[in-house]
Amino acid sequence: MIPCSEVFVTPEEPNPEQKDPSLAQTGGGQPRLQKRLGRAQALGISSEMDTLYGRNKEEHPEPIKAEVQGQLPTWLRGILLRNGPGMHTIGDSKYNHWFDGLALLHSFTFKNGEVYYRSKYLRSDTYNCNIEANRIVVSEFGTMAYPDPCKNIFAKAFSYLSHTIPEFTDNCLINIMKAGDDFYATGETNFIRKINPQTLETLEKVDYNKYVAVNLATSHPHYDSAGNVLNMGTSIVDKGKTKYVLFKIPSSVPEKEKKKSCFKHLEVVCSIPSHSLLHPSYYHSFGLTENYIIFIEQPFRLDIVKMATAYIRGVNWASCLAYNKDDKTWFHFIDRKTKKEVSTKFYTDALVFFHHINAYEEDGHIIFDLIAYTDNSLYDMFYLKNLDKDFEENIKLTSIPTCKRFVVPLQYDKDAEVGSNLVRLASTATAVKEKDGTIYCQHETLGEGIELPRINYDYNGKKYKYVFATEVQWSPVPTKIAKLNTQTKEMIHWGQDHCWPSEPVFVPNPDAKEEDDGVVLTCVVKSDPKEAPFLLVLDAKTFTELGRATVNVEMHMDLHGMFIPEQVVKTETD
Numbered sequence: 001m002i003p004c005s006e007v008f009v010t011p012e013e014p015n016p017e018q019k020d021p022s023l024a025q026t027g028g029g030q031p032r033l034q035k036r037l038g039r040a041q042a043l044g045i046s047s048e049m050d051t052l053y054g055r056n057k058e059e060h061p062e063p064i065k066a067e068v069q070g071q072l073p074t075w076l077r078g079i080l081l082r083n084g085p086g087m088h089t090i091g092d093s094k095y096n097h098w099f100d101g102l103a104l105l106h107s108f109t110f111k112n113g114e115v116y117y118r119s120k121y122l123r124s125d126t127y128n129c130n131i132e133a134n135r136i137v138v139s140e141f142g143t144m145a146y147p148d149p150c151k152n153i154f155a156k157a158f159s160y161l162s163h164t165i166p167e168f169t170d171n172c173l174i175n176i177m178k179a180g181d182d183f184y185a186t187g188e189t190n191f192i193r194k195i196n197p198q199t200l201e202t203l204e205k206v207d208y209n210k211y212v213a214v215n216l217a218t219s220h221p222h223y224d225s226a227g228n229v230l231n232m233g234t235s236i237v238d239k240g241k242t243k244y245v246l247f248k249i250p251s252s253v254p255e256k257e258k259k260k261s262c263f264k265h266l267e268v269v270c271s272i273p274s275h276s277l278l279h280p281s282y283y284h285s286f287g288l289t290e291n292y293i294i295f296i297e298q299p300f301r302l303d304i305v306k307m308a309t310a311y312i313r314g315v316n317w318a319s320c321l322a323y324n325k326d327d328k329t330w331f332h333f334i335d336r337k338t339k340k341e342v343s344t345k346f347y348t349d350a351l352v353f354f355h356h357i358n359a360y361e362e363d364g365h366i367i368f369d370l371i372a373y374t375d376n377s378l379y380d381m382f383y384l385k386n387l388d389k390d391f392e393e394n395i396k397l398t399s400i401p402t403c404k405r406f407v408v409p410l411q412y413d414k415d416a417e418v419g420s421n422l423v424r425l426a427s428t429a430t431a432v433k434e435k436d437g438t439i440y441c442q443h444e445t446l447g448e449g450i451e452l453p454r455i456n457y458d459y460n461g462k463k464y465k466y467v468f469a470t471e472v473q474w475s476p477v478p479t480k481i482a483k484l485n486t487q488t489k490e491m492i493h494w495g496q497d498h499c500w501p502s503e504p505v506f507v508p509n510p511d512a513k514e515e516d517d518g519v520v521l522t523c524v525v526k527s528d529p530k531e532a533p534f535l536l537v538l539d540a541k542t543f544t545e546l547g548r549a550t551v552n553v554e555m556h557m558d559l560h561g562m563f564i565p566e567q568v569v570k571t572e573t574d
């Protein structure tokens with residue numbers, strides 16, 4: 001447990017006398033927490049951060065019927081469940097970074113042509129401790145939380161020693177994962193939180209570390225055809241080694257063990273030693289084909305010594321991430337049957353990426369698509385101080401998100417000449433044999449200015465055509481959503497004035513014959529706060545609007561989510 005009783009503050013702690021005394025009391029049950037939350041939410045509306053990103057959002061735990069315009073397909077039944085940061089100010093303390101905010105879950109339930117909206121803060125230990133203390137008391141990636149600010153350096157050092165390995169946050173704000181019959185909010189630490197997808201209530205806290213030695217784990221797991229979860233995490237300097245660990249969570253457990261959690265049956269698939277003991281790569285997702293797991297070791301690395309001393313040095317963990325543009329990016333391919341890594345060394349130039357799009361095999365090659373950058377300006381762009389009222393003009397990415405395709409020949413003529421391109425498919429991507437036997441890969445660009453990519457997941461690991469994504473140019477403003485045809489590189493778009501669409505989620509038509517038979521769902525928030533947000537339903541083939549469900553609430557900008565078909569979870573009105 002995170003110790004709620006300790007009084008922590010963030011570095012920018014204001015004068016304690018400015019605090020509202022009604023917020024300073026400790027103890028008390030849920031009603032008091034609720035009251036404080038209300039006040040915290042009110043306090044979050046500051047002129048400095050009065051933007052769609054920084055403003056605290058109210059939760060709406062009871063279903064609100066949306067006003068539906070247009071005709072939603074009758075087969076669209078289930079819950080769109082999404083996650084993202086909703087609260088960045090607690091009492092007088094503020095998070096530094098948008099990705100630090102407290103997780104706010106929200107859902108749209110589709111039933112008989114009607115749509116119901118609800119939202120609820122994840123009651124993580126982090127949330128409870130912060131609200132109880134009425135300040136940020138648990139560190140997030142971009143915000144280090146401190147014990148009493150009056151402590152001098154020696155007191156800080158003592159406090160540091162008693163927190164040598166601080167308990168990580170369980171503020172799981174990034175995504176939603178299905179494991180077995182259950183759903184979890186996920187972040188990137190060793191904790192995930194079970195949630196009720198209908199009521200959005202927070203349930204058990206799961207510590208991956210009890211089942212597999214990882215300190216960090218991705219929030220973008222994959223699912224195999226049997227519904228097992230495949231995920232990976234980093235094990236930092238454990239028994240003198242730093243490694244990336246791939247693990248599998250079974251979709252079901254034997255009948256006689258039904259009461260046990262599926263995590264008890266978690267299996268380690270394999271592990272990949274890190275190129276560097278003290279500088280493991282940061283990664284946010286990985287790839288999967290029918291026969292291989294793809295892990296990309298990018299030169300965007302955590303500095304473990306810096307991390308271990310961050311607390312005492314008064315810096316956040318994010319400052320311990322560094323991109324080395326002169327290093328290589330290594331590709332690792334693990335055979336899913338043998339669990340062994342392909343021995344040939346493949347690499348490309350330095351890049352930064354967060355999202356794999358899809359990957360597949362063709363004629364002895366592995367093809368994988370990423371959204372990549374040439375620097376780390378994306379993370380920096382989301383510091384809240386950058387997202388104040390003039391950010392649309394002032395904040396610019398120095399690297400545009402680029403959809404890159406790599407084509408990697410697993411089977412090639414071992415006697416091929418040094419310097420020859422081993423790619424035998426129609427692509428401008430290359431893979432050139434080098435003197436030492438390593439293979440240097442260069443990408444083909446499929447498109448630019450898209451992020452938060454989604455596909456028809458039935459095509460995950462298979463040859464595919466379509467990417468659905470949010471369109472951005474050089475700023476953090478999502479202006480449109482796009483459908484990219486990876487074969488022709490054509491893009492079609494949906495966008496309207498003042499509309500900021502979220503990550504588009506593809507939902508297949510149950511009778512689908514083609515990859516894009518279905519709808520695309522996106523939450524649209526308005527840049528004018530007086531206008532109501534809506535959930536947009538597009539025909540995935542043509543990107544024409546089928547309908548929209550408008551909800552008169554202040555909706556948060558979110559990150560990721562999933563659609564849960566009705567047969568998987570009964571809808572709330574059942």
Ligand SMILES: CC1=C(/C=C/C(C)=C/C=C/C(C)=C/C=C/C=C(C)/C=C/C=C(C)/C=C/C=C(\C)C=O)C(C)(C)CCC1
Binds near residue numbers: 100187475477558
């Ligand atoms: C949202 C919009 C856009 C795009 C957004 C993108 C590309 C978002 C990517 C999000 C990522 C990479 C989120 C990662 C979050 C990571 C977190 C919260 C990690 C926490 C880890 C902790 C606390 C671990 C500590 C570990 C230690 C200390 C280990 O020693 C655009 C750009 C499309 C525009 C519209 C909106």
Ligand SMILES: [Fe+2]
Binds near residue numbers: 220355560
């Ligand atoms: Fe992500």
